[in-house]
Amino acid sequence: LGIGGVRLLRALGLNPQVFHMNEGHSAFLGLERVRELVAEGYAFPVALELARAGALFTTHTPVPAGHDAFPLDLVERYLGGFWEKMGTDREGFLALGLEEKPWGKVFSMSNLALRTSAQAGGVSRLHGEVSREMFHHLWPELLREEVPIGHITNGVHTWTFLHPRLRRHYAEVFGPDWLRHPEDPATWRVEGLGEEFWRIHRDLRAELVREVRSRLYEQRRRNGESPSRLRQAERVLDPEALTIGFARRFATYKRAVLLFKDPERLLRILQGPYPVQFVFAGKAHPKDEPGKAYLQELVAKIKEFGLEDRMVVLEDYDMYLARVLVHGSDVWLNTPRRPMEASGTSGMKAALNGVLNLSVLDGWWAEAYNGKNGFAIGDERVYENEEAQDVADAQALYDVLEGEVLPLFYAKGPEGYSSGWLSMVHESLRTVGPRFSAARMVREYLALYQKGQEWAGKARGEQEVLRAFHQALPAFYGLALRVEVPGDLTLNGEPLRARAYLEGEVPKVLRPFLEVQLVVCRA
Structure with a gap:
């Protein structure tokens, strides 16, 4: 939104009472709302409280460097004079976003959003804790636990990310109206999922293998590789082998190369009695040079160890490929450096399709994992030394793969699948399906909007109290x-x-x- 967004809404005759801001330039809308209220005759402190009452801010980034901040002279260049329309002076205006850095003062967009919102939150329980720590300096008089930043954990739209065949099968098992209330635990009667469910899952895995082969062939053809390399692309992966998917933005903290921390240990797993294969896909931000280098390092390591039949990295990552991966993988791998994953949603999408999560206890998985609905990498410890954390997490990943994931998947009975694996899939669907649905998330945000609407109305009715309140505070x-x-x-x-x-x-x-x-x- 921003300043122009608020003015556009007014021009369209729309007058919402509550505004929801995310990180970045949308925080400027708080300034415009204060300006509007001052134009109605309110003094700046009262106008600020009235604007705050009807504003909500969601933060998405768990590291300070990810939050926009601008030099004060740049802010003055583009917003100089705006403070007069807000009924305050330069110092009062800049104080709304002021942040002290080692190199000087800057104007922080997240500080501005927090200071012009009555409600704020992160996108997972752990992210809420991280955010309270990160923004504690704005409320130095409070204990960290008292910092007024909560959380609403992200969720995904069930229908959108569920494969059509599974939609139909779930309707047969759960009832034709099951998608009306995906956030209701009673909806997920998973005990009825058995042989037909597994048959569909095997088909989706085979579909994933076909798509990988097709894309890899085209990728190599486009890069001018030899005929033998093209033929090899048509034979990669095994449609019957345990398939682990990893698809996301390539950023260094997501640690796509964690698997190669101990190459000898990885090779022992790959050469062991249980077939396992990996599909990697994703993109690095065009300006993220370390992220692009990470992607290149992953490709180089796969070639170096001769693993191109069992490990594939796909280019041209898009929404279609993302869906094929969350539909057809057996396991969804997630290896962020804790606690740098604010939430993550790809694992939620995968879980809806019967894919088990194998993840560091970060973001949403820190509150979803119960010991029976997937696999955890390591514990909830955060290391001060990144190298030590990488080594510990890599060893934990190898241990879980060798000791839990592979033996459970291949403990197949006469029906052709592992009953223990299917039980874990049932528990994953039962716990992830309702709790991490977009329907639940929207209901929780709606409750905050209603609270904001109530506060905004109450503040309007008590403006004289607000004025007297602010006049009395200095004393x-x-x-x-x-x-x-x-x-x-x-x-x-x-x-x-x-x-x-x-x-x-x-x-x-x-x-x-x-x-x-x-x-x-x-x-």
Whole structure:
């Protein structure tokens, strides 16, 4: 949206009471909403509170470097004079986005969004925790756990990412109206999924192998490779082997080459009694040179170790290929460096199609994994040394592949599939299907919008209180707090009594909002 977006809505006769901002330039809409309210006659502090009441901000990036920030002179060049229309001065305007960096002051778009929103959140439970830590400096008077940033975990649209054959099969098993309420756990009656489900899954794996061969052939032909290399492309992969998919943006923190951390260990797994193969696909951002180098390193390592029949890297990643992979893989591999994955959604899409997740406990998988619905790489530990973390996670990945994934998949009974594997697929569908659906996500956001609408209406009705509140705050901040605790020792389990005094008169308008809390810390 931004400033122009708000003005466009007004020109169209649309007057929403609640605005939802994501990271980046949409945060400028908060400035426009304050300007509108000042034009209606409100003073800047009251206008800011009214605008905040009807605003929600979702952050998506768990590292400070990923948040836009601009030099102050650049902001002044393009927005100079706008603060006058907002009823404030240069300092009051810049304070909304101000961020202290080692090299000087900048204007942070995420700070602006947080300071002009009454509600804020990350996109997974773990990302909410990371965000509270990352933005703690904006609320230094609060404990980290009290920083007003929550979370709503991402979800995916069930119908869109489910293969048509599985849609029909689920309708037969769950009932014809099952897609009306995918967020309802009662919908997912997975016990009825058996031989027919596995037959469909095998067909989808074979379809994936055909697509990989076709794309690899065209890829090599386009690159001018030899006839023998073209013929070899038509024979890669085995439609009956355990197939592990890895498809996402190639960024260094996603660690696509983690598999090659210990090449000898990897080769032992690939040469072992259980056939396993990998399909990699994705793109690096055009300006992400380390990401592009990572992709090249992956291709080089596959060639170096002679694994081109068992490991394929596909170019020209697109939505169609993404769907073929989440439909036809047996396992979905995810190896981010914890806690740098805000949420991730590809694993949710894969799970809907009966694909099991094999992932670091990061993003959405940190709250989805229950020990029975997929596989975890390592634990929830975060290492200060990245190399140590890579080594530990690689060893954990090899251990899980050798000790859990491969033996379980190939423990096939007379029906042609592993009953233990299918039980894990059932648990994955039962837990991931409802909890990580877009329907659940939208309902949770709707509740926040309704709260914002309520707050915005209430704030409008109490504008005089808001004005008096802001006028009284400077006097309140000048008061000294004195705490008296009788004695110097309190035994464990005994009541602790303390008295808190504000040395001065609390303005009357602030008294209803005054709270006292005791924080007990172990020295």
